[in-house]
Amino acid sequence: MARIEGSAFPDEWIIQGNHHDAWVNGASDPVSGMIALMEEARALGEMLKQGWRPKRTILLAAWDGEEEGLLGSTEWAEHHAPELKEKAVLYINGDSNGKGGLGVSGSHSLERFIHEVARDIRDPQTGKPVYEALREYRLERAKEEKDRRELRERPDLRIEALGSGSDYTAFVDYLGVAALNLGFGGESSGGVYHSIYDTFTWYTRFSDTTFVYGRALAQLDGTAVVRLASATVLPFEFTNVAETVGRYVEELATLARKEGSVDVDPLKSAQETLAKSAQAYEEALTRASNSGTVFRKDAADLRALNKLLYQSERMLTAPDGLPRRPWFKHQLYAPGLYTGYAVKTMPYVREALEQRRWEEAKKGVQVVRERLLALAADLDAAAKLLR
Numbered sequence: 001m002a003r004i005e006g007s008a009f010p011d012e013w014i015i016q017g018n019h020h021d022a023w024v025n026g027a028s029d030p031v032s033g034m035i036a037l038m039e040e041a042r043a044l045g046e047m048l049k050q051g052w053r054p055k056r057t058i059l060l061a062a063w064d065g066e067e068e069g070l071l072g073s074t075e076w077a078e079h080h081a082p083e084l085k086e087k088a089v090l091y092i093n094g095d096s097n098g099k100g101g102l103g104v105s106g107s108h109s110l111e112r113f114i115h116e117v118a119r120d121i122r123d124p125q126t127g128k129p130v131y132e133a134l135r136e137y138r139l140e141r142a143k144e145e146k147d148r149r150e151l152r153e154r155p156d157l158r159i160e161a162l163g164s165g166s167d168y169t170a171f172v173d174y175l176g177v178a179a180l181n182l183g184f185g186g187e188s189s190g191g192v193y194h195s196i197y198d199t200f201t202w203y204t205r206f207s208d209t210t211f212v213y214g215r216a217l218a219q220l221d222g223t224a225v226v227r228l229a230s231a232t233v234l235p236f237e238f239t240n241v242a243e244t245v246g247r248y249v250e251e252l253a254t255l256a257r258k259e260g261s262v263d264v265d266p267l268k269s270a271q272e273t274l275a276k277s278a279q280a281y282e283e284a285l286t287r288a289s290n291s292g293t294v295f296r297k298d299a300a301d302l303r304a305l306n307k308l309l310y311q312s313e314r315m316l317t318a319p320d321g322l323p324r325r326p327w328f329k330h331q332l333y334a335p336g337l338y339t340g341y342a343v344k345t346m347p348y349v350r351e352a353l354e355q356r357r358w359e360e361a362k363k364g365v366q367v368v369r370e371r372l373l374a375l376a377a378d379l380d381a382a383a384k385l386l387r
Contacts, residue, residue, distance in 0.1 A: 002041060004048065006057040006229065009303060012310070013087045014229050015059045015177075016040075016221060017073060017167055018094040019066030023194045027203040033094035033183060034062065036217040043222055054229035056089065063167050067194075070169055077170035084171075089234060089310040090178040091171040092224060097217050098207045100186030101137040102130050105160035106168075107178035107313055107333075108244045112156050112237040114180055117224045124212035130220065131157070137186075156240060163343030164335035173328045173335075176317035178236070178310065182221060184213040232302065233285065233294055236309045238278035238379055245271050245332070245372065248345045255353045262353060262361045267346075270372035277376035277383070284386040294386065301385065308382040315375040318367050322348055323360055331371045 006012065018033045041060055065071030077084060090110065104114055115131050123133035135151055142148045151157070162172055162179060171177040188207035192198040208214055228234065249267045256262045288294035297305070317329040328334045328347075336344040337351055344350050348364035 001062075002060040004044065004054060004058040006055055007053040008055040008299065009306070010057050011087050012056040012089050012303075012306060013059055013084075014054075014056050014089055014092075014225055015061065015171075016092040016094075016225055017061030017063050019063040019072065019167055021064050021067055021072075022198070023067050024196045025199045027200045028098060028188075028192060028198050028207060029096040029194065030066070030094075032097040032203065032208065032214060033217070035211075036097055036214045036221065037062070037094055039214065039218040040222040040225070043218070044225075047226075054226070055231075056229045057087075058225060058229050061167075066167055070164075070167055073167035074170040074174075077175060081175060084175055084177065085314065088171070088175065088177045089228065089306075090180070091168055092221060093166055093168040093171075093179060093181045094183055094217065094221065095166045095181070096185065097183045097214060098185040098188040098203075099125075099209075099213055100184055100188065102134050102220070103183050103185055104134075104180065105162050106180035107162070107172065108159065108241045109178055109236045109238055109312060110180055111159050111240045111244075113227075113235040114159065114182075114224065115156050116235075117220060117227065120223060121216060121220045124216050130216065158244075161333045161343045161345050163333070163339070163341050165341035169335075172313070172333060173330050176314040176330060178313040180224075182217065184208075184217060233289075234306050234309045236312060237282070238312070238375075239275070239282055241375075242271065242275035242278045245274060248332070252346060252349055252353065255350065256361075260353065260356065260358050260361070262349075262358055262365065264349070264365055266365055266369045267349070267372070270369040270376075274372050274376045274379075277379040281379040281383040281386075284383040288386045305382060305385045308378055308385070312375055312378050315378050316371050318348075318371060323352070323364075331368045 018037045019030045020034050022030060037060060063072035102118060118131035119129045121130045123130045126133050135157060139148055139151050142151060162168055162181060166181060168179040168181050172179040190206055192202055249271050253264050256264050316332050318331055320326055321329045322334060331348060332345060334344055334347040336342055346368055348367055349361055352361035352364050
């Protein structure tokens with residue numbers, strides 16, 4: 001663990017990590033991600049020598065035991081759980097990195113922010129902003145016109161939801177800390193995953209041969225960390241959250257009609273409430289930013305506002321967790337019970353419907369509804385502070 005103490009808000013923590021253990025040689029998984037984190041750390045050290053100081057504390061982690069079961073990050077997160085629930089702003093995860101487009105998944109409250117960062121980093125292959133290179137990559141592979149239209153018209157590209165399989169799991173699923181998982185890839189697959197062939201020779205011959213994508217990842221992660229650590233108001237955004245929740249609810253409604261008679265309308269009404277609260281917060285932030293009042297607030301008010309923002313992800317966790325696996329507490333994202341790494345969104349309700357557990361699905365609707373309304377109330381309080 002490396003630590004840079006924050007100058008203004010030392011009890012607000014920006015956490016980033018990558019595991020350093022491998023099954024065998026591990027040039028791609030995980031050393032390619034670890035060297036990007038180390039290069040970023042070197043750059044932050046140079047900035048410190050020149051007098052720069054972050055407002056918030058930055059923690060950089062090199063996790064061990066990831067391959068055996070996310071052991072290092074999980075033990076650390078569980079051991080420090082009370083303090084992390086109070087102080088952790090977000091967690092940024094790296095793992096493997098290679099040649100190709102940006103892969104980004106995570107909490108949807110960070111969807112807009114990470115794309116703003118991606119607009120300011122150059123893609124090594126095309127020289128275009130990483131964001132535009134990713135949009136073009138997805139347009140080339142989109143199979144339906146509605147998908148191509150959304151890629152052209154939606155202000156922000158969608159990010160994937162988090163399942164499991166890397167060190168973000170304890171942060172988002174257990175603690176309710178907003179998280180991102182970042183890395184380049186898609187053009188260097190060669191069957192070396194978790195094998196003796198994942199060597200420096202293979203990596204420098206077939207993957208990121210000149211380490212330009214390692215540099216790009218260091219720039220992307222480093223820019224994100226510096227902006228988060230230095231922001232007056234944390235750049236969480238919630239209209240995309242509400243819109244994404246609406247998509248999940250529609251999927252559950254379709255599944256409910258197909259599988260049984262479970263009423264998911266309470267989720268629809270909660271999503272509508274969340275959408276209104278998200279819009280009200282965004283409008284209040286825009287007014288306060290345009291008038292400059294947000295920048296004139298004293299430290300106590302800013303601390304209260306930012307705490308509401310980074311605690312927002314905690315609102316989506318339920319104390320009792322998911323049925324038969326209480327450690328998984330997040331009610332929007334979880335790995336499926338039978339899907340390994342792959343995510344199930346709104347897992348309480350979705351898996352109950354899929355398994356035809358009707359009473360469990362009805363209970364899940366109420367649990368998820370309460371969590372959505374709790375998030376809406378959190379945003380209402382943030383908007384009130386801004387006014």
